[in-house]
Amino acid sequence: MGMDLMRSLSFPPGSHWAGRDDPGSSIAVPCFLHRWLAVSDYYQLDELLTPEENDLRIKIRLFMENDVAPIIPQYWETAVFPFHLIPKLGSLGFLGGIIKGHECPGLSATAYAMCISEVARVDASIASFCLVQSCLAMLCIAQLGSESQKDKYLPSLSKLHKVCAYALTEPDYGSDASSLNTVARKVPGGWVLNGRKRWPGNSSFADVLVVLARNTSTNQVNGFIVNGGSPGLKISKIENKVSMRMVQNCDIELKNVFVPEDDSLSLAFSRVMAAWVSIGIAVGVYDACRRYLGERKQWRVPLAAFQLNQEKLVRMLGNIQAMWLFGWRLCKLHGSGKMTIGQASLGKAWITKQARETVALGRELFGGNGIVTDFHVGKAFCDMETVYTYEGSYEINALIVAREITGISSIRPTSRL
Template identity: 90%
Template sequence: MTEPEYGSDASSLNTVARKVPGGCVLNGRKRWPGNSSFADVLVVFARNTSTNQVNGFIVNGGSPGLKTSKIENKVSMRIVQNCDIELENVFVSADDLCQFFSGSCECMQSLAFSRVMAAWVSIGIAVGVYDACQRYLGERKQFGVPLAAFQLNQEKLVRMLGNIQAMWLLGWRLCKLHSSSKMTIGQASLGKAWITKQARETVALGRELLGGNGIVTDFHVGKAFCDMETVYTYEGSYEVNALIVAWEITGISSIRPTSWL
C-alpha cells in the first residue's frame, strides 16, 4: 500500500489500475513492502480508474514491467528485505483482482488485523528482552554482588514485567474480540498504539540494564531495541493509530472528516 510520497495518507495513493481487455494494467510506485525482492506473489493496492475505488491486485513476481530494488542501509529489522517497487504497464488479469479488497472498508479491516499482529510482535520482542535481562542481572557482578541485587535494577525489571503483563492482557482481549467478529478498527488501533508504546519503553529499560553491553549485538538486547523502532512505526504510526481511536470514540475525524482513513 505505502508509496514514496504517501505513507500515513494511504488514501491518496497515486498507483492506478486502468482497465484493458482481459484485465487491468498497473502504473505507479510502492515503498517498503517486506521481502518483495524474492516474493512469488505481491498484493498491490491501486486506484481503479473506472470506479475511483482502491482495490487489491495480485501481481506475480517477475511480471513484465515489475521492478523491485532492496532498500539499503537499514539499521532495524535488517532480516526483512524491504523494497522499492516500480510498476510500468504491469498487466493483471481480471481473475487476479482481489475480491476481498474491493474498497476502502475491506482495506481498513485488513489493516486492523495486521495491527493486531504488529502488537503481538512487540510483545514477543519485549518478552525476549525481559528474559535476557533477568539472566544477565543474575550472572553479571559489580561491587562483589550480582546486578540483580541493586534496588534500581530491580525496579526496572519489575516495571518491564508489569508492562509485559498488561500488553499480554490487551493482546489476548483483541484476539478474543477478533475471533468473535466483534473487534472494531479503533480497538485494533488502540492495541497497536498502546502495546508498541509500552514495548518500546520496556526494551529501552532493558538496554539501560545492560549498560555498555546493551548496544552490541552479542547480547541481543541492542538489536531488539533497534527492531522495536520499526514495529513502533509500521502498520500505522502511534500518532495515526491514536487519531483513529479518537475518531471512533468521539465520532470526529481530526484528519479528514470524509476520509476512510
C-alpha cells in the first residue's frame, strides 16, 4: 500500500489511531494498519491470514468505523434498520461469501469469517443482516437450487440489489425443526403453502424469502422461494425487542400462497459464521474497554491501573485469542470438506459461551456507562444474547456434539404424562 492509499484512509475521532494518517509520518502503512488491528490480536493471529484476507478485513473495518459506527446508536435506540447502508454494503463485494459463480465472490470460509466478524465488531444487527442474506438464504439457493434459479436470484442478491430472508422457525417449533407445521401442497404448475413462521430476519423488507415447509405428499421438509409481495403472504414486525433491535424480525402468515414449480428447492456453515459474529462482538467490546480504561480516571489515576480491572481485561483478551483460533480452525476444516456437524456445533456453542462472558466483563468495566448505547458495550451486551440463542441454542448444540461423540442421541426426549 502506497502513500496515495495512506491519504485515503480515515479513522474516526476518538479511535486510537485518529490523526495518525499524516503523509509525513514515519510509520509505514502496513505496520500502521497492523498495529491498528492488533489491539485485541495479542498473539499476532492475523499472520495466519493470507494478504488478500487481511486486505479484505481492513476494507470492512474502515467502512464499519467510518460509515456505520457514528450513526448506529440512534438506529438501535429507535429499532429502525439503516436502509441507506444497504447499497454501500453491497458494493464491498463480500455478500454471497463462499458461493462461487453467479457473480458471487467465492471467498474462502476464513475470508468471509473475517468480514462478518469485522461487521459484528461494530454492530451485531448488521452482521445478522449479512448472515441471513449470505449464509442462510443465498447459500440455500446455491446448494439446492437449479442453475436457472441460481442465475435468476444470486447475482442481484450478492450485490444487495435485492434482499432475502430465511423462514424456518415457527411459533410452536424452534429447536425441533423436524416437526414443522407449515405445509406445501402440490397443485398444477406449482405449490400452495399454508402455515406460520416466526423470527425470520430481514423479512419485513425482503424481496424474496426462502421458506421451509413440509411436503404433504412425502412428509419431507422442502425449501421454496417466495416473492415478498405474493398474495396471501402477511408479514408483521415483532416489536419491543431488547436485543438485535435493528433486525427486522417478523411474524409471517402464509395463507394459500402459490409458489411456481420453478421456485421450489430440492433440500452447518451458518453455525460457524454465527460463532464469528460473537467473536466480532467480543473484539469490539474489548477494544472499547481498553480505550475506556485508559481514558477514564478515578482517584486521579486511569481505571486501567486497578488490579481487578486489569484481571478482567486480561481474561477478555485470553478468551478472544482462544475463540479466534477455534473459529479459524473451523473455517479450515470447512474449506477442506472435513468439518462435521458436531464440530460446527461445538464451535458455535463454546465460542458464543465465551463471548457471552467476555461481553459481560466488558459491561462491568464500563460501570454505569455500560448500560448506555452511546458507549457501545450496553448494545453489544444485549445483542450477544441473540447470537447465543440463534443457529441452535447452547444446549441443542451441546447435544448434537454429544450425539456425535457417544453415538447416543438425547435430543428428542420421550415423556409419559
